[in-house]
Each structure stands twice: as structure tokens, then as C-alpha cells.
Amino acid sequence: MNPHHRLPNIHLHLRRRGDSADSRLPGIPIYDSQYVASILQHIADRADVADLEHLExxxxxxxxNLLRQIPTHELLRLAEQRPAFCSICVDEPMLHLAINRLRRIHAEQEETMWFIRRGAPAAAMLELFGINEMEYRRLRGVAGPATRRGRTPKLDGHLAEEVRRSWNRTRGSDDLAQRFHQLVDSYPNIHVATLWAAIKEIAS
Incomplete structure (x- = not known):
């Protein structure tokens, strides 16, 4: 970059395609000089590595070429100039897709921790959420559930049959995690590991 490059000329080039009124800028004008300077630096960096097809x-x-020549410390001064010459455009449909995807991720994380806090066994977490042994141990450490000792107790005949009927009533759903969550809610006094063992016996 040439430290002796004169900024007044740069201003003219950057504003040549726009209108002096901020309201004429496409999208939402950005007034925060730090953000604008970062954007200009990003553009200059991409131009430096010859990523020109989209930029041009x-x-x-x-x-x-002018942006590439401006010293980094001068970009902030340039970004402070008015009227605003930088704006952002938001693709609303894609934004909403991203928001919904993030909500689904959060919901799955909450569901995962719901089972972990109740001492769901590693086999259940692998089948329901694809969580491997290492991640399972990490999540147990985060949630801090009480550790079960010894073998998982089996249900007696009458209760086992009741659990089997409850499980089969939800077989119309393809969401195994939701079905198991509902079963656990229906039998709060039975440990999750015991219920998981019971439904695996039903499946076999």
C-alpha cells in the first residue's frame, strides 16, 4: 500500500456510483465507522488474493485497486466520511431459514440435555441423537447427573406390560426421541435406563 496516497481522490471514486442521499443507498446504510472500515478491509483483502469475479x-x-492501496489506518478515516456510502442487504427468506435452523439446533440441544440430566444410558443417546461415547461423557460432566451403580433393574411383569402398551400407542410417530421423552414423562418414578431397556426388549 502507498502511505502517501491522497484520501480526497478516494472519496470521489467510492461515491461515484451512489447518490448523496443515504436513503438512495440499496439496503440498510451502515453508519458505524468501525464496521465500515472492517468491510472495506475485507474487500481489499479479497481483491489482494485475486478474488475479483464477485467483487467486480x-x-x-x-x-x-484504490481500496487495495489505502493504508489500513486510513480506512477508518475513510469510513467516517458522510454521506454514508456503505450498506447491507438482507435476504429475508434465507435469514428466516437460518433462524429456524438455529432454533432447531437449540431445541435438540435442550432435548439432549433433558435426557442426560435424567441419566439416560450411552446406548440411548447414541441411537436417539447420534452422540458418541466421548461426547456422552462430556455432556454427563456438564449436567452432573447422579451416577447409577450396578445393573439396570428390570420391570416386573405387570409394569412391563403397561410400559409396552404405552410405547406401542406412540408407534405411529417416526420421532423416536419424542416417543421416548413421552414415555419417560409417563413414568417419572422409573429410571430412564430401565425404560430404555424395556423398549429395547419390546423391539427385539
Missing amino acids: AHLSPSTL
Whole structure:
């Protein structure tokens, strides 16, 4: 970068395609100079590595070359200039897809911890959520559930039959985790590991 490059010329080049009124900028104008400087630096860095195909669809080669020449410490001064010359555009459908995806991730994480806190066995967490042994141990350490000792007790004949009927009533659902959650809720006094062993016997 050339430290003696004059900024007034840069201002003219950066504003040549826009209107002086902020309201004419596409998208949402950005006024925070730190953000704008970061964006300009990002553009300059991409231009430096010859990532030009997408950049040149929005900025001329001469403007990209000017941005590459501006010293980093001068980008902040440039970003402080008004009217605003930088804005963002948001793809709302894609934004909502991302929000919904994040919500699903959070919901699955909460469901995972719900089972972990109740002492669900490693085999259950692997089948329900694909959690391997190492991750299972880590989550147990985070949740800190009470450790069971000894073998998992089996249900007596009458209770085992009742659990079997309850489990079979939900077989129309493809969500195994939801079905098991419902079963655990229905029998709060029976340990999760015991219920898991019971449904695996039903499946076999």
C-alpha cells in the first residue's frame, strides 16, 4: 500500500456510483465507522488474493485497486466520511431459514440435555441423537447427573406390560426421541435406563 496516497481522490471514486442521499443507498446504510472500515478491509483483502469475479460485479476494477492501496489506518478515516456510502442487504427468506435452523439446533440441544440430566444410558443417546461415547461423557460432566451403580433393574411383569402398551400407542410417530421423552414423562418414578431397556426388549 502507498502511505502517501491522497484520501480526497478516494472519496470521489467510492461515491461515484451512489447518490448523496443515504436513503438512495440499496439496503440498510451502515453508519458505524468501525464496521465500515472492517468491510472495506475485507474487500481489499479479497481483491489482494485475486478474488475479483464477485467483487467486480459490484465495484469497478479502479475502485478495487484504490481500496487495495489505502493504508489500513486510513480506512477508518475513510469510513467516517458522510454521506454514508456503505450498506447491507438482507435476504429475508434465507435469514428466516437460518433462524429456524438455529432454533432447531437449540431445541435438540435442550432435548439432549433433558435426557442426560435424567441419566439416560450411552446406548440411548447414541441411537436417539447420534452422540458418541466421548461426547456422552462430556455432556454427563456438564449436567452432573447422579451416577447409577450396578445393573439396570428390570420391570416386573405387570409394569412391563403397561410400559409396552404405552410405547406401542406412540408407534405411529417416526420421532423416536419424542416417543421416548413421552414415555419417560409417563413414568417419572422409573429410571430412564430401565425404560430404555424395556423398549429395547419390546423391539427385539
